[in-house]
Amino acid sequence: MVKVPVQFTLNGSEKAELIDSGATLLHALRDKIGDTSPKGGCHQGTCGACSVIIDGELRLSCLTLAETCNGAVIRTTAGLAEGGVLHPLQRAFLDAFATQCGFCTPGMIMAAKVLLDRTPNPSREEVVEALSGNICRCTGYEPIIQAVLTAARANSQNVA
Amino acid sequence: MELRKSYFADQRKDGLHEIGQGRPRLDSPGHVTGKTAYFADRNFPGMLHLKMVRSPHHHARIRSIDISEAEKHPGVMKILTARDVPHNVYTILILIQIGPEDETVLADGKVRWKGEAVVAVLAETERAAQEAAAKVKVDYEVLPAVFDMEEALKPGAPLVNEYHGQNHYLYDSGECRKVRFGDVEAGFAEADHILEQTYQSSPIEHAPTETTGCVVAPEGNDRFTCYTNTQAMFFTLDNASIILQMPGSKLHFVGGTVGGGFGGKVDVIVEPIAILGAKFTGRPVCFIYSREEEMQISSPRAAEKVVIKDGVMKDGRIVARKVTGYTDAGAYSRHSPYGAQKGAAHYPGPYTIPNVWIDTYCVYTNRTPSSAMRGFGVTIGDFALEVQMDKLARLIGMDPLEFRFINAYRDGDMKAHRQPTEGAALIECMQEASRAANWPVAEKYMAMSSYRKGG
Ligand code: FES
Ligand code: FES
Numbered sequence: 229m230v231k232v233p234v235q236f237t238l239n240g241s242e243k244a245e246l247i248d249s250g251a252t253l254l255h256a257l258r259d260k261i262g263d264t265s266p267k268g269g270c271h272q273g274t275c276g277a278c279s280v281i282i283d284g285e286l287r288l289s290c291l292t293l294a295e296t297c298n299g300a301v302i303r304t305t306a307g308l309a310e311g312g313v314l315h316p317l318q319r320a321f322l323d324a325f326a327t328q329c330g331f332c333t334p335g336m337i338m339a340a341k342v343l344l345d346r347t348p349n350p351s352r353e354e355v356v357e358a359l360s361g362n363i364c365r366c367t368g369y370e371p372i373i374q375a376v377l378t379a380a381r382a383n384s385q386n387v388a
Numbered sequence: 389m390e391l392r393k394s395y396f397a398d399q400r401k402d403g404l405h406e407i408g409q410g411r412p413r414l415d416s417p418g419h420v421t422g423k424t425a426y427f428a429d430r431n432f433p434g435m436l437h438l439k440m441v442r443s444p445h446h447h448a449r450i451r452s453i454d455i456s457e458a459e460k461h462p463g464v465m466k467i468l469t470a471r472d473v474p475h476n477v478y479t480i481l482i483l484i485q486i487g488p489e490d491e492t493v494l495a496d497g498k499v500r501w502k503g504e505a506v507v508a509v510l511a512e513t514e515r516a517a518q519e520a521a522a523k524v525k526v527d528y529e530v531l532p533a534v535f536d537m538e539e540a541l542k543p544g545a546p547l548v549n550e551y552h553g554q555n556h557y558l559y560d561s562g563e564c565r566k567v568r569f570g571d572v573e574a575g576f577a578e579a580d581h582i583l584e585q586t587y588q589s590s591p592i593e594h595a596p597t598e599t600t601g602c603v604v605a606p607e608g609n610d611r612f613t614c615y616t617n618t619q620a621m622f623f624t625l626d627n628a629s630i631i632l633q634m635p636g637s638k639l640h641f642v643g644g645t646v647g648g649g650f651g652g653k654v655d656v657i658v659e660p661i662a663i664l665g666a667k668f669t670g671r672p673v674c675f676i677y678s679r680e681e682e683m684q685i686s687s688p689r690a691a692e693k694v695v696i697k698d699g700v701m702k703d704g705r706i707v708a709r710k711v712t713g714y715t716d717a718g719a720y721s722r723h724s725p726y727g728a729q730k731g732a733a734h735y736p737g738p739y740t741i742p743n744v745w746i747d748t749y750c751v752y753t754n755r756t757p758s759s760a761m762r763g764f765g766v767t768i769g770d771f772a773l774e775v776q777m778d779k780l781a782r783l784i785g786m787d788p789l790e791f792r793f794i795n796a797y798r799d800g801d802m803k804a805h806r807q808p809t810e811g812a813a814l815i816e817c818m819q820e821a822s823r824a825a826n827w828p829v830a831e832k833y834m835a836m837s838s839y840r841k842g843g
Contacts (some may be wrong), residue, residue: 264429265422267647269597270679277597305422318420322412330419331597331647337420365597365648 236300238263239307247294253287254278256294257304265306265334269363276362279335280304286342288361305334308341317341320379321372328366336362340376349384352377395816415645426647427615430603432672436465438665439517441507441524442685443499446754447533447546450497453507454525461523463516466668468508470496473664474633477551479721480656483626490551491720491757493631493661499528500548500719501756503685505657510665510673533754537693537714540753548719548752557717557725557750565732567746569804575708575743579699581783586695587772591688591716594761598647600686601676602658604666612663613640617647620654631660632667639663651760652686655722687759690724691716694772696735699743700780704794711735713748713769718757725750727758727765734766736804737773738814739795744804789822793833800840812838 230249235242238261245260254271257263257280269277271290278290281303308315314322317337327333336359343350343358350358355376356369364372393402418424455467470476476496479489495506507524511517532546539545540555548555556563576582602616618624621643629636646653662675677686692715699708713731717724728750735746763770781791793815801809815838822829 258429259431262431263422264425267426267598268428269599269647272679274679275597305420309421314420321420322416325410325413325416327413327416327419329597329646329648330415330424331426333419334422363597365595365650 232295234294234298236297236302238302239304245294249295251294252290253280253292253294253297253302254289257289257302263304263306265304267331267334269331274363275332275335276339277332277335279338279362281338281342284342284345286339303338303341305337308337315341316379316382317344317376320375320382324371324375324378326367326371326375332362332364332367336364336372340379343376344380344383349380350376392820396811396813399811424645426598426645427601427603427617427643428598428674428676430605430615432603432605435603435672435674436510436512436665436669437514437517438662438673438675439509439511439514439521440505441509441521441526443495443502443504443506443526443528445499445528445530446502446535447531447548448499448528449531450495450499450506451527451529453527455507457525458509458520458523461511461516461520463512464509464520465512465671466510466665467520467524468494468510468661468664468668469506470494472668473631473661475631478627478631478656480623480627480654480723481721481726482630483623486721486725488551490549491722498550501754503756504719505661508661508665510669535753535755537691537716537749537751537753540751541749546754548754552752555752557721557728557752559725559729564747564749565729567732567736567744567804569736569745569806570708570743572708572710572743572745576697576699576710579707580702581780582697582699583776583780583783584695584697585772585776585779586693587768587775588693589691589768589771591691591756591758592761593683593688594648594650594652594686595683596646596648596650596652599677599679599682600653600658601674602662603672603674604659604662605672606666606670607640610634610667611638611640612666613642614659614663615642616659617645617649618643618653618656618659619646619649619651620656623654624656624659627656628660628663631656632663650762651689651764654760655687657686685756687718687722687757689761689764689767690718690727690758691755692731692768694731694735694769696772696776698776698780700784702784704781704784704786704791706739706741706780706795708743709736709741710745711747713746715748715750715765716755716758717750717752718755719752720757721750722757722759723764724758727760730765731769733805734769735773737770737777738797738812739792740797740801740809741795741804746804787829789818789827790829790833793818793829793836796838798838798840814838
């Protein structure tokens with residue numbers, strides 16, 4: 229198997245790995261680097277559990293080849309809390325009972341973060357649209373949507 | 389939400405302070421930070437991957453299995469067949485004396501459903517395991533199959549599962565679970581109207597976001613740690629111990645975090661064979677269903693068929709109910725005999741009916757084995773019963789909620805299972821529901837109580 233060197237920034241720290249050519253970013257993050265916050269639910273781009281942020285864009289790490297991520301800046305849910313303080317989205321998911329089994333949660337939070345980074349005050353429809361690629365089988369979407377709206381409000385109050 | 393303290397004041401303990409309070413889930417901080425460890429988040433150096441060779445046929449005799457080409461595939465470490473499994477024929481509920489053992493861990497001589505596990509391939513990578521699995525040659529003689537429960541019960545139908553000897557589970561009460569109360573035919577004779585309807589459901593897949601699987605790590609000294617997303621830890625531990633003929637002290641199971649289950653992860657399918665693979669190779673083993681397998685192979689909620697015949701009076705009293713229920717177990721029992729039995733207990737509904745006759749069958753067909761799922765055995769039944777209740781109300785021109793007040797069981801009523809009703813509170817629930825839904829009912833129903841003395 230051909231190995232390729234891959235370098236990227238993950239949640240602020242430099243990573244350099246030798247990866248099998250053709251391996252997914254999901255595999256690289258979970259099995260090589262040990263960041264297991266992105267989850268593999270389908271490995272075919274339909275569930276959103278593996279969502280990460282690459283250079284500011286929401287991406288499915290199960291459909292992204294690791295070798296295409298050279299020089300990229302990658303964010304995952306594991307790196308969202310700063311200095312032990314939960315991100316407003318994490319706080320809101322916690323408070324709003326928006327996690328049940330939690331398997332979809334890291335992907336949901338990534339999708340919500342990309343939305344809030346671009347649209348700090350989204351409408352309910354915009355939240356629904358932004359989360360539409362992420363499947364949750366347990367919680368029901370309403371608490372999740374409410375959590376994102378709550379986090380957006382908390383954000384705008386901080387800014388104000 | 390307001391806590392109504394007036395109901396059952398003499399029966400209820402006061403000093404409840406949890407109801408109506410929000411409480412954070414204990415595991416939520418792990419979920420929102422991505423730190424919660426699911427079984428697949430455990431990674432061990434040198435871990436092997438297990439892939440199954442599965443039956444492409446619904447029913448077939450296995451003439452021969454040839455693993456010689458697959459064994460030569462680069463990366464393959466071990467290939468397991470039925471003869472490698474110490475106690476290959478098992479059934480989950482044998483732990484509570486429900487038998488016979490009727491399911492093979494790896495098919496032996498026959499396959500009884502499309503997707504049944506035949507051969508397990510252990511290889512260095514998932515890809516190698518998959519490629520090698522494709523090289524296993526199984527020679528099948530295809531047999532006639534049966535997919536419909538009523539067809540399966542007919543004389544001369546293909547026999548699905550030899551361990552049962554007939555296409556239904558044999559209860560100690562006979563070919564089905566039975567309830568007999570009063571005289572149902574006399575009830576129908578006196579009824580003003582009779583309504584017989586058939587209700588039918590399809591199998592339903594649980595579709596958990598995390599697929600079923602486990603990771604096994606050998607600990608040396610012939611001990612194994614199994615990280616699993618089972619929903620039934622001790623069923624799994626004890627059945628693994630039987631299948632592997634290993635004392636439970638050699639098996640260490642770590643679970644607790646399940647990425648969605650809904651009942652679909654109570655079967656004991658992945659753990660024993662993965663532990664066996666680890667035992668043969670001395671290496672850690674990961675066996676995880678692909679999404680495709682999860683949808684096609686994991687047990688669904690059973691398909692059910694329910695025939696309900698009710699006799700009702702013009703004044704709204706149901707005087708007779710006859711129900712025949714069929715639960716499609718698929719090729720193996722798993723939890724289905726229990727599901728069908730629950731149905732028998734459930735079909736009188738929360739109603740007081742003087743004449744009841746119920747038969748529920750657990751039927752074997754060449755379909756994917758069904759098993760537990762959220763109220764299995766009663767959920768489809770409830771759907772059927774309540775649709776039937778609405779139809780009965782319409783038949784006699786009565787409001788469907790008022791119709792239920794007339795038939796609701798109340799404290800002291802004898803249920804069809806000859807157990808007096810206690811603490812029913814159904815009337816009170818319906819009164820609250822009528823208020824909450826703005827569905828008014830006549831004053832006399834709002835004045836009723838589950839205590840008979842209250843009217
Ligand atoms: S695992 Fe990537 S979308 Fe499901
Ligand atoms: S909480 Fe289980 S999948 Fe969303």
